[in-house]
Amino acid sequence: MTKQDFRSRDARLGFLLVLPAVVLVILVVILPIISGIQISFTSQRVVGSEYEFIGLKNYFELFEDKQFIASLGKSAIWVLANGFFQTLAALLIALLINQPFRGQNFVRTWIILPWAVPAAVTAILWRWMFDASSGIVNTTMKGMDLVQKPVLFLANPDIAGMSLTFVNSWRYIPFLTIIFLASLASVPEEEYEAAKVDGATPWLQFKSITFPNLLPTLTVLGLVGTLWASNVFDIIWMMTRGGPGDATTTVPVLMYDMAFYGYNISKATAGAIIFLFILIIFAFVFIFANRKQFVIASDTFQDLSK
Amino acid sequence: MASVALKNLYKNFGQTTVVRNVNVEIDDGEFLVFVGPSGCGKTTTLRMVVGLESLSQGEIHIGNRLVNDLPPGDRDVAMVFQNYALYSHMNVSRNLGFALKSRGLADQEIAKRVQRVAKMLDLEELLERKPKQLSGGQRQRVALGRAVVRNPQVFLMDEPLSNLDALLRLQTRKELIELTTELNSTVIYVTHDQVEAMTMGHRLAVMNKGEVVQLDPPEKVFNEPSNRFVAEFIGSPPMNFLDVEVVEENFQKILKSDAFDLVLPKYWDSLSESEAILGFRPHDAQLVAEGGVAGRVTVVETLGAEKLVYLKVGKNSLSILVPAAEKIRSGDQLRFDLNKDALHLFNRADEKRIMLFKQS
Amino acid sequence: MKLNFSIFSLLRLFVIIMILFILLAPFLWILLASFRPNMELVRNQSLIPNSLTIENYVSLFSKSGYWQWIINSLIVAIYTVLISIPLIVAGAYSVYRTYFWGRNALSLFLLSVYIFPTALLVVPIFRIFNDLKLVDSHLGCALMNTAFAVPFGIWLLQAFLKSLPPELEEAAAVDGIGRMRTLIQIIIPQVAPGIIAIAMFAFIVSWTEYLFAMTLLLSNDLHTLPIGLTGIVFGQYRVNWGFAAAGAVGSAIPVFLLFLIVGRWFIRGISAGAIK
Numbered sequence: 001m002t003k004q005d006f007r008s009r010d011a012r013l014g015f016l017l018v019l020p021a022v023v024l025v026i027l028v029v030i031l032p033i034i035s036g037i038q039i040s041f042t043s044q045r046v047v048g049s050e051y052e053f054i055g056l057k058n059y060f061e062l063f064e065d066k067q068f069i070a071s072l073g074k075s076a077i078w079v080l081a082n083g084f085f086q087t088l089a090a091l092l093i094a095l096l097i098n099q100p101f102r103g104q105n106f107v108r109t110w111i112i113l114p115w116a117v118p119a120a121v122t123a124i125l126w127r128w129m130f131d132a133s134s135g136i137v138n139t140t141m142k143g144m145d146l147v148q149k150p151v152l153f154l155a156n157p158d159i160a161g162m163s164l165t166f167v168n169s170w171r172y173i174p175f176l177t178i179i180f181l182a183s184l185a186s187v188p189e190e191e192y193e194a195a196k197v198d199g200a201t202p203w204l205q206f207k208s209i210t211f212p213n214l215l216p217t218l219t220v221l222g223l224v225g226t227l228w229a230s231n232v233f234d235i236i237w238m239m240t241r242g243g244p245g246d247a248t249t250t251v252p253v254l255m256y257d258m259a260f261y262g263y264n265i266s267k268a269t270a271g272a273i274i275f276l277f278i279l280i281i282f283a284f285v286f287i288f289a290n291r292k293q294f295v296i297a298s299d300t301f302q303d304l305s306k
Numbered sequence: 307m308a309s310v311a312l313k314n315l316y317k318n319f320g321q322t323t324v325v326r327n328v329n330v331e332i333d334d335g336e337f338l339v340f341v342g343p344s345g346c347g348k349t350t351t352l353r354m355v356v357g358l359e360s361l362s363q364g365e366i367h368i369g370n371r372l373v374n375d376l377p378p379g380d381r382d383v384a385m386v387f388q389n390y391a392l393y394s395h396m397n398v399s400r401n402l403g404f405a406l407k408s409r410g411l412a413d414q415e416i417a418k419r420v421q422r423v424a425k426m427l428d429l430e431e432l433l434e435r436k437p438k439q440l441s442g443g444q445r446q447r448v449a450l451g452r453a454v455v456r457n458p459q460v461f462l463m464d465e466p467l468s469n470l471d472a473l474l475r476l477q478t479r480k481e482l483i484e485l486t487t488e489l490n491s492t493v494i495y496v497t498h499d500q501v502e503a504m505t506m507g508h509r510l511a512v513m514n515k516g517e518v519v520q521l522d523p524p525e526k527v528f529n530e531p532s533n534r535f536v537a538e539f540i541g542s543p544p545m546n547f548l549d550v551e552v553v554e555e556n557f558q559k560i561l562k563s564d565a566f567d568l569v570l571p572k573y574w575d576s577l578s579e580s581e582a583i584l585g586f587r588p589h590d591a592q593l594v595a596e597g598g599v600a601g602r603v604t605v606v607e608t609l610g611a612e613k614l615v616y617l618k619v620g621k622n623s624l625s626i627l628v629p630a631a632e633k634i635r636s637g638d639q640l641r642f643d644l645n646k647d648a649l650h651l652f653n654r655a656d657e658k659r660i661m662l663f664k665q666s
Numbered sequence: 667m668k669l670n671f672s673i674f675s676l677l678r679l680f681v682i683i684m685i686l687f688i689l690l691a692p693f694l695w696i697l698l699a700s701f702r703p704n705m706e707l708v709r710n711q712s713l714i715p716n717s718l719t720i721e722n723y724v725s726l727f728s729k730s731g732y733w734q735w736i737i738n739s740l741i742v743a744i745y746t747v748l749i750s751i752p753l754i755v756a757g758a759y760s761v762y763r764t765y766f767w768g769r770n771a772l773s774l775f776l777l778s779v780y781i782f783p784t785a786l787l788v789v790p791i792f793r794i795f796n797d798l799k800l801v802d803s804h805l806g807c808a809l810m811n812t813a814f815a816v817p818f819g820i821w822l823l824q825a826f827l828k829s830l831p832p833e834l835e836e837a838a839a840v841d842g843i844g845r846m847r848t849l850i851q852i853i854i855p856q857v858a859p860g861i862i863a864i865a866m867f868a869f870i871v872s873w874t875e876y877l878f879a880m881t882l883l884l885s886n887d888l889h890t891l892p893i894g895l896t897g898i899v900f901g902q903y904r905v906n907w908g909f910a911a912a913g914a915v916g917s918a919i920p921v922f923l924l925f926l927i928v929g930r931w932f933i934r935g936i937s938a939g940a941i942k
């Protein structure tokens with residue numbers, strides 16, 4: 001018998017409906033990557049200049065480039081500090097403000113503001129807050145006799161990375177928190193009630209109800225958040241330009257600098273491809289390890305009715 | 307209205323067969339009820355008729371059309387869902403008229419039909435309300451109205467009353483019977499509630515594990531259940547069962563259990579089995595002062611006009627209904643007689659009813 | 667026991683206030699700074715201003731391209747929202763409520779957008795958009811933003827879409843209502859709060875976008891707010907803090923207004939549960 005039910009007739013419609021999104025992603029992501037691979041095999045230095053095919057030379061050079069290797073390390077630390085820390089902090093904050101309290105609606109609406117303003121505003125805000133002579137953070141600390149000399153939040157190579165991580169987290173944690181809150185609100189109330197009747201402790205409730213219900217969200221944010229963090233460029237560029245020295249030069253910053261200020265587009269693009277390759281491997285491993293959470297819907301009817 | 311024929315229906319989900327060899331012919335104007343425990347395949351069967359589920363095998367005819375390959379919308383059937391599936395952003399009037407509108411009927415005609423149905427179902431006051439502003443019973447009527455307004459060949463209903471509270475359920479049941487009788491509708495109705503099935507259906511299709519095990523009018527299902535499953539499922543409180551041996555003494559068939567013997571009426575003489583399962587309903591027993599079957603009371607439940615008494619008879623646990631006036635407490639010793647014309651015998655091996663022609 | 671409990675909730679309140687303070691106080695601080703003369707900002711280290719001025723705003727509003735940038739940013743954001751919404755709604759409906767082989771993989775493929783090292787591949791993007799005549803156009807910029815708003819937007823809609831009973835579509839199908847019509851007249855009205863939320867998401871993605879705007883919008887009169895702002899603030903050797911503060915406030919206000927009007931819909935629209 002032919003499969004003639006209501007659902008199998010969907011196939012074409014379903015496919016047509018995602019098609020525009022897929023085409024856009026191909027146009028904006030896949031094509032540039034292919035084009036980027038082409039550029040990385042050439043000797044082009046600025047857009048529009050003459051170039052020849054040089055094979056893997058850019059790649060070999062990069063592997064011997066200490067600055068590039070160092071930037072890979074900085075990116076790794078950056079991703080760990082941002083991707084991981086932010087997700088965890090956002091989860092904790094979401095749990096904290098999920099319980100009703102006076103002003104909860106206000107908090108839920110306005111907590112998101114740091115995410116909603118342009119990075120340029122964030123950069124102004126925190127450069128001003130962190131300013132050595134007249135920044136509020138330093139003046140307050142000095143006023144309270146916490147420090148003798150002003151802390152050079154962005155100019156001290158030992159601190160700049162942490163300061164940037166703080167600012168970037170300040171920017172993204174609100175958004176992640178809101179998403180966790182939304183997903184907490186989707187946990188069926190009855191599950192908690194049943195658990196309370198059974199006398200489950202708050203910790204047990206979290207472990208057996210909240211956490212499993214949050215897991216799909218946590219996994220998607222784990223993936224997407226890590227990818228977002230690894231490609232952060234604007235905030236670093238506007239606050240330190242990768243400095244002082246190379247202290248905050250992650251791969252995106254180094255490559256951008258190399259392409260447009262070091263006039264070596266092809267080599268920078270090769271670096272980008274290497275970085276992309278690493279991220280792809282990460283994504284595959286991550287998705288494979290969490291494949292159960294990524295199945296959005298199996299083909300059974302129960303799945304949808306749940 | 308039209309007749310419906312389900313021929314040799316099968317449905318597999320992957321490796322498991324959830325509907326197996328269903329053959330049912332539903333007459334024009336008949337109210338047929340699929341009844342069975344949850345998970346037995348009633349909904350799946352209904353969804354195949356309506357076209358939401360494909361067939362693994364078999365044929366479905368509505369009127370004289372083979373509809374196997376028709377999409378749901380072309381089958382000219384209407385369905386009432388358990389959760390009503392009302393469109394929550396539309397008011398009652400638009401809910402009722404939406405299907406007609408999308409079929410391109412003229413606004414005037416739609417308004418006329420919606421009015422008629424609203425009157426029929428007592429929804430006139432509610433036409434401007436959104437589903438959220440309705441009570442459960444009112445929503446149920448809107449869902450019904452949405453089906454009625456289309457004037458379909460067949461109505462399909464999947465547990466439409468199960469979301470209502472007990473009292474409302476009784477009342478709506480009555481209204482539903484009146485409505486479908488008035489419209490002379492062909493109805494295929496699904497429920498797990500045997501009382502609902504008995505009161506509403508012209509015929510019942512009792513399902514178990516994907517198969518229709520009996521297809522008969524309610525009285526017949528009750529009086530002559532085709533197997534032990536049906537006997538147990540239909541009727542409340544449920545039938546008692548115990549294993550018995552059949553022996554012949556003095557040209558009489560006698561049932562022997564571990565605690566008592568029972569001489570069978572003459573018409574059982576041609577019984578050939580040597581062992582069987584005896585079934586009797588709790589209300590087919592009467593208390594007697596002496597003779598009969600002896601048992602020790604374990605639990606007494608007061609049901610109102612009657613008491614349900616649980617007994618230990620030999621190794622078996624049985625239950626009987628007695629008038630509420632009887633003073634019985636657990637621990638008491640009791641004697642009762644069985645109504646010998648209301649005994650059911652089932653085959654030990656396949657649990658099918660042992661049928662004999664009664665010589666009356 | 668009772669005492670313990672109230673200590674705990676006091677502690678919780680304190681933490682919440684701290685978090686709120688860290689997240690929102692910088693905005694108040696910059697608002698205050700924007701009304702102080704620049705010289706005072708540099709010299710005076712006291713928290714309480716000696717004098718207030720609107721000079722920073724005067725120069726922002728009349729001596730910079732502020733209004734032009736705002737309009738440009740709005741144009742790009744509106745394009746982005748208008749293109750994103752149909753793509754997100756159609757995509758989410760497809761992925762979460764229709765059945766076809768490979769839709770799981772497809773949804774992952776869409777999320778793969780975020781692998782893309784944006785800062786590094788602006789060159790090839792520039793090339794491709796140049797061929798498509800989309801360089802130096804707000805539409806081109808909006809297309810980039812859309813590509814980055816759509817995948818996560820689709821994911822954001824899932825909770826809402828999944829919370830609708832499948833019987834909605836089935837009832838419509840039995841009533842002979844076409845699938846497209848069902849989507850447009852039944853499903854979409856039901857997910858309206860979700861659509862408001864993804865519209866806000868797309869708006870913010872576009873409003874805060876920096877890199878593509880910088881790469882693709884060459885002419886000065888097409889610049890968006892983030893580009894303009896960085897130009898005047900970080901273009902100079904010494905930052906004029908008063909002016910920068912006014913610029914920051916000027917860029918935050920539209921977002922502030924947006925959240926004032928529809929903010930409470932955001933979280934409601936991306937959750938399937940009841941949020942009052």
Ligand SMILES: Nc1ncnc2c1ncn2[C@@H]1O[C@H](COP(=O)(O)OP(=O)(O)O)[C@@H](O)[C@H]1O
Pocket residue numbers: 300301302319324342343344345346347348349350351
């Ligand atoms: N899409 C499906 N995939 C797999 N199994 C299903 C599906 N739909 C129903 N079933 C199974 O088929 C059996 C019959 O289901 P159903 O027809 O809903 O039963 P009923 O309505 O009688 O309670 C159940 O065991 C159910 O789990």
Ligand SMILES: [Mg+2]
Pocket residue numbers: 345348349350
């Ligand atoms: Mg069912």
